[in-house]
Amino acid sequence: MFNNRKGELVNMGLDDGDGGFSVIEYKIPTRGMLGLRSALLTATRGTAIIDSIFDSYQPMAGEIGGKEKGSLLAFADGSANTFGIQGAQDRGNMFISPNDEVYKGMIVGVHQRPSDLEVNICKTKALTNMRSAGKDNYVGIVPPLELTLDGAVEYLSSDEILEVTPSKLRMAKNPEMWGKKVKGKKG
Numbered sequence: 001m002f003n004n005r006k007g008e009l010v011n012m013g014l015d016d017g018d019g020g021f022s023v024i025e026y027k028i029p030t031r032g033m034l035g036l037r038s039a040l041l042t043a044t045r046g047t048a049i050i051d052s053i054f055d056s057y058q059p060m061a062g063e064i065g066g067k068e069k070g071s072l073l074a075f076a077d078g079s080a081n082t083f084g085i086q087g088a089q090d091r092g093n094m095f096i097s098p099n100d101e102v103y104k105g106m107i108v109g110v111h112q113r114p115s116d117l118e119v120n121i122c123k124t125k126a127l128t129n130m131r132s133a134g135k136d137n138y139v140g141i142v143p144p145l146e147l148t149l150d151g152a153v154e155y156l157s158s159d160e161i162l163e164v165t166p167s168k169l170r171m172a173k174n175p176e177m178w179g180k181k182v183k184g185k186k187g
Contacts, residue, residue: 005032006061035154070116072109074102078122088119107171
């Protein structure tokens with residue numbers, strides 16, 4: 001985990017106290033620290049204690065690997081609803097809840113595969129007069145992933161942007177770069 005973020009092991013040993021804790025010291029570039037806390041707490045099931053302090057300016061250590069999964073993008077402008085989110089959550093984990101306003105190209109979730117996928121989370125269920133037993137089984141919606149500033153900055157790729165407002169964090173494909181990418185695929 002630390003080596004992938006261009007960390008350099010400085011010291012490893014036991015804590016001086018009676019707790020029996022291991023102490024590991026690394027020098028890691030600041031950009032490698034983005035998202036490290038949540039990844040470390042997940043890997044250690046919440047038992048790790050992390051502290052950081054500025055050491056020095058160093059030459060660039062090299063490229064830090066990008067994300068392994070793609071994004072789920074909103075297909076159109078509108079308000080997300082339960083029916084649309086149920087269909088989209090089969091494709092990955094969502095960042096949004098029902099009734100959240102979305103716009104075309106907005107990142108609404110993490111795709112299970114490396115590629116990006118547009119999903120229609122604004123679609124509503126077709127109302128018909130025909131009813132059948134078991135047809136309307138309520139599957140339920142998985143609670144959305146909590147998006148923090150740290151997590152959002154770590155998640156972004158080079159063709160994505162972050163919109164920060166007082167109440168929300170929204171990620172989207174950069175409209176200038178996204179249009180070029182789509183045109184490049186067709187031609």
